[in-house]
Each structure stands twice: as structure tokens, then as C-alpha cells.
Amino acid sequence: xxxxxxxxxxxxxxxxxxxxxxxxxxxxxxxxxxxxxxxxxxxxxxxxxxxxxxxxxxxxxxxxxxxxxxxxxxxxxxxxxxxxxxxxxxxxxxxxxxxxxxxxxxxxxxxxxxxxxxxxxxxxxxxxxxxxxxxxxxxxxxxxxxxxxxxxxxxxxxxxxxxxxxxxxxxxxxxxxxxxxxxxxxxxxxxxxxxxxxxxxxxxxxxxxxxxxxxxxxxxxxxxxxxxxxxxxxxxxxxxxxxx
Numbered sequence: 001x002x003x004x005x006x007x008x009x010x011x012x013x014x015x016x017x018x019x020x021x022x023x024x025x026x027x028x029x030x031x032x033x034x035x036x037x038x039x040x041x042x043x044x045x046x047x048x049x050x051x052x053x054x055x056x057x058x059x060x061x062x063x064x065x066x067x068x069x070x071x072x073x074x075x076x077x078x079x080x081x082x083x084x085x086x087x088x089x090x091x092x093x094x095x096x097x098x099x100x101x102x103x104x105x106x107x108x109x110x111x112x113x114x115x116x117x118x119x120x121x122x123x124x125x126x127x128x129x130x131x132x133x134x135x136x137x138x139x140x141x142x143x144x145x146x147x148x149x150x151x152x153x154x155x156x157x158x159x160x161x162x163x164x165x166x167x168x169x170x171x172x173x174x175x176x177x178x179x180x181x182x183x184x185x186x187x188x189x190x191x192x193x194x195x196x197x198x199x200x201x202x203x204x205x206x207x208x209x210x211x212x213x214x215x216x217x218x219x220x221x222x223x224x225x226x227x228x229x230x231x232x233x234x235x236x237x238x239x240x241x242x243x244x
Contacts, residue, residue, distance in 0.1 A: 062197035064176040068189035075233040077106040093174030118147030129168040198226035
């Protein structure tokens with residue numbers, strides 16, 4: 001049994017994790033492709049993750065989900081991008097991928113586009129939300145990048161304007177995937193999580209410390225944000241509604 005699997009079990013036993021739902025199957029996450037998408041995450045295994053979290057027929061599916069790494073470098077952006085791309089192949093509607101990491105945006109590079117304008121502009125300017133976005137591929141996937149870094153960019157997430165913009169995203173898209181900064185470093189993910197239908201936490205095998213993961217879970221739960229699942233990157237993925 002790996003150290004990280006033990007970590008997950010120990011956190012569960014300490015009730016730092018939600019314990020009222022069953023644990024889904026395990027999924028191995030591999031290395032990235034040249035475009036930033038982990039190859040196994042674009043496979044049937046990723047489709048299983050999307051099915052369990054987003055498309056369960058017996059539940060009201062979460063439509064706006066925040067992906068937040070427990071710590072820096074856990075691969076959160078890759079996983080969020082892979083989920084968004086898989087969703088576009090699984091549902092007939094449109095999916096929006098939001099880069100909310102002002103300090104270290106990674107999604108534009110992964111998707112082969114620029115960070116010329118995006119969320120910062122949408123929070124500071126007038127105009128429809130789509131006017132600040134870029135269509136990706138066949139038009140079913142859209143990217144709202146972070147945009148230029150302003151001195152007060154992170155503080156914008158606490159303003160009422162972000163609530164209105166997120167309401168627009170809900171109205172415009174079937175699913176919205178938000179890539180947030182790491183929980184252990186910034187409060188941005190908590191602010192975003194309060195506007196979402198739930199959060200998926202990302203840990204990294206061989207890197208994430210138990211105390212750091214436990215503190216992150218407690219922080220999310222204290223903010224009354226639903227935890228939808230936990231992804232152990234470069235190791236195992238556990239998925240399902242209401243689990244981590």
C-alpha cells in the first residue's frame with residue numbers, strides 16, 4: 001500500500017474527509033502530452049471520472065466546479081483542462097474553462113493560445129462574458145483566461161462583480177470548470193468555491209503532506225463548500241459525488 005493511499009485513508013479516518021458516500025474506482029494519472037493534457041486523462045478512465053462526478057442521473061449534477069490543488073505544483077491545471085475537454089465529448093452543450101490563477105496562469109499555454117484578455121478584464125470592464133473568451137476547437141469548449149495581472153487582481157474575487165460574472169457563466173454554459181490557485185498559499189479558491197456547486201481537490205503522489213491535505217480539507221469544509229472528490233495526481237484518482 002503506497003504512502004499516499006495511506007494518507008487518503010488516514011484523512012478519511014480522522015473525518016477530515018466526507019464519509020457519507022461510497023468511494024469510486026481508482027484511476028492512474030500519467031504524464032502529460034505535448035499539449036498539456038495527461039494522456040490517460042483523455043481516455044475512458046477520465047470519462048469514468050466525468051461520469052461519476054458530473055453526470056450521475058440520480059443526482060442533480062454540479063455545473064460550476066472549482067478545481068483546487070492542495071499545494072503548488074500538484075498538476076491541477078492539467079486535470080481541470082482534461083476534465084473540460086472530456087466533458088465536451090460527453091455532453092451536447094458548451095463547456096467553459098476558467099483560468100482563475102492570476103499569479104501563475106497555465107491554461108492558455110496548454111491550449112496553445114494567449115492570455116491577452118480574460119477574467120481580469122471581465123471584472124473591470126463592461127460587455128458580455130463571451131466577449132472576453134476564446135473558443136477552443138469545435139466551439140463546444142471556451143476558455144476564459146486570467147487576463148493581464150493587475151495589482152489588485154486577487155482582490156477582485158472578493159468583489160460583488162465576480163458573483164455577477166459567474167452568474168453569467170452559469171447562464172451561458174452547461175458546465176463551468178474553474179482552475180483555482182493552491183489552497184495552501186492563497187484564499188482565492190475559497191472565495192471561488194463559495195460561488196460554485198462544489199470543489200475537487202488535487203493532491204500529488206509522493207509530494208502532498210498529510211497535515212497540509214488535512215488543513216486544506218478542513219478549510220474547505222469550514223467555508224461550507226461541498227467537496228466533490230479528490231484527485232491524487234501521478235498516483236491514484238478517487239472520484240464520486242461528495243467524496244475526497
